[in-house]
Amino acid sequence: MNTKAPRSLVCALSILLSTLVSAASAIEEEATDFLSLDTLSTEQLDFVSKSGAEIVAQVEKARAELEKLNWMAARWNTAKARSILADVREKSPSLRIQDRIAAALKFLKGGGEPKAETLLPIYAEIDAAKDVEAFADVRARVDQARTRIAAGQLDEAADILVEASSVVRYTEIDLPIEETYSRLTRAMVQLDRRDMASARQTLREAGEQIQTFTTVAMSGMAETEDETSAVSAGPE
Numbered sequence: 001m002n003t004k005a006p007r008s009l010v011c012a013l014s015i016l017l018s019t020l021v022s023a024a025s026a027i028e029e030e031a032t033d034f035l036s037l038d039t040l041s042t043e044q045l046d047f048v049s050k051s052g053a054e055i056v057a058q059v060e061k062a063r064a065e066l067e068k069l070n071w072m073a074a075r076w077n078t079a080k081a082r083s084i085l086a087d088v089r090e091k092s093p094s095l096r097i098q099d100r101i102a103a104a105l106k107f108l109k110g111g112g113e114p115k116a117e118t119l120l121p122i123y124a125e126i127d128a129a130k131d132v133e134a135f136a137d138v139r140a141r142v143d144q145a146r147t148r149i150a151a152g153q154l155d156e157a158a159d160i161l162v163e164a165s166s167v168v169r170y171t172e173i174d175l176p177i178e179e180t181y182s183r184l185t186r187a188m189v190q191l192d193r194r195d196m197a198s199a200r201q202t203l204r205e206a207g208e209q210i211q212t213f214t215t216v217a218m219s220g221m222a223e224t225e226d227e228t229s230a231v232s233a234g235p236e
Contacts, residue, residue, distance in 0.1 A: 033169060034169070034170060034171060034172050035094065035131065035134055035169045035170060035171045036131075036171070037171055037172065037173070037216070037217075037220035038130075038131075039093060039094075039129070039130050039131050039134065039171055040091060040092070040130070040171065040220070041130070042221055044091045045217045045218075045220050045221045046217075046221060047088070047091060048088050048091060048173060048213065048214070048217040049214055049217045049218050049221065051084055051085070051087065051088045052088075052210050052211075052213060052214030052217065053214070054084050055081045055084050055085055055088075055180070055210050056207060056210050056211070056214075058077045058078070058080045058081035058084065059077070059078070059081050059184075059203055059206055059207050059210065060207075061073075061077040062074040062075075062077035062078045062081065062187075062203055063200065063203050063204070063207075065077060066196055066199060066200055066203070069196065071191050071194060071196065071199075074191055074199065075188060075191040075192070078184055078187050078188055078191065078203065079188060081184055081206075082181065082184040082185065082188070085177065085180060085181050085184065086181075088177060089177055089178075089181065092170075092171065092173070092174050092177065093125060093128065093129040093130070093135075094168050094169060094170045094171065094174055095170075095174055095177070095178070096125045097122060097125045097126060097129075097135065097138060097168055098165060098168055100121040100122040100124075100125050101122055101142075101161055101164055101165045101168075102165070103121065104118050104119055104121070104122060104145075104161055105158055105161050105162070105165075108149075108154055108157060108158050108161070109158060114149045114152070114154055114157075115149070116146050116149055116150055118149065119142055119145060119146050119149070122138075122142050122164075123139070123142065126138060126139050126142075134169055135168070135169070137167040138164050138167055138168055141160050141161070141163050141164035141167065142160075142161070142164050144160045145157040145158075145160040145161050145164065148160060172216050173213040173216045173217055173220075176209045176210075176212040176213035176216070177209075177213050179209045180206050180209040180210050180213070183202050183203075183205050183206040183209065184203075184206050186202050187199045187202040187203050187206065190202060
């Protein structure tokens with residue numbers, strides 16, 4: 001039985017990892033003005049918190065399997081943790097908007113037939129956000145990109161979408177979520193390469209990031225509940 005990972009898979013994961021690292025770095029550079037956690041509902045924060053516990057459990061299982069040198073089981077648990085985290089990412093309007101912008105850019109640069117409809121998923125995510133005004137700068141640039149696409153100026157449209165991506169604002173949990181996602185992806189690549197030592201270190205770092213966004217989510221839930229209780233109690 002050939003246990004070596006397909007070279008194409010390793011290459012694909014390596015490319016994805018580079019993309020994720022770049023995205024996380026962009027968030028770290030741009031997110032000096034964080035969005036309030038009120039951007040997320042109590043139910044969403046609760047989901048993030050509970051999912052964080054599930055992700056931690058999968059990462060711990062992966063680390064335990066690594067101690068037994070069972071790289072295949074470790075990779076399965078790592079992939080499971082990453083899958084759960086993908087659902088967590090979908091709770092963030094900022095990350096969803098970033099994903100839709102990235103998809104539009106990929107389409108434009110991939111030689112797809114340019115249509116204004118290509119940008120509709122971005123508009124849909126902005127409109128679905130709880131705080132629509134927080135993404136007004138993003139919408140303005142997407143409007144500009146739509147005009148460029150209509151004029152057939154695809155390179156200019158792509159440049160404007162990059163600008164739109166750079167002005168997306170984030171909540172405090174977005175950076176550690178992206179950092180965790182990039183580390184889990186990196187660990188999968190390392191496991192495919194049988195680099196056990198590096199995978200152990202990467203999974204340890206992922207565990208730290210999970211604790212960070214889980215703690216912030218729990219804190220945001222507590223603050224929301226306190227505010228709700230204060231409003232319900234009314235004036236003394």
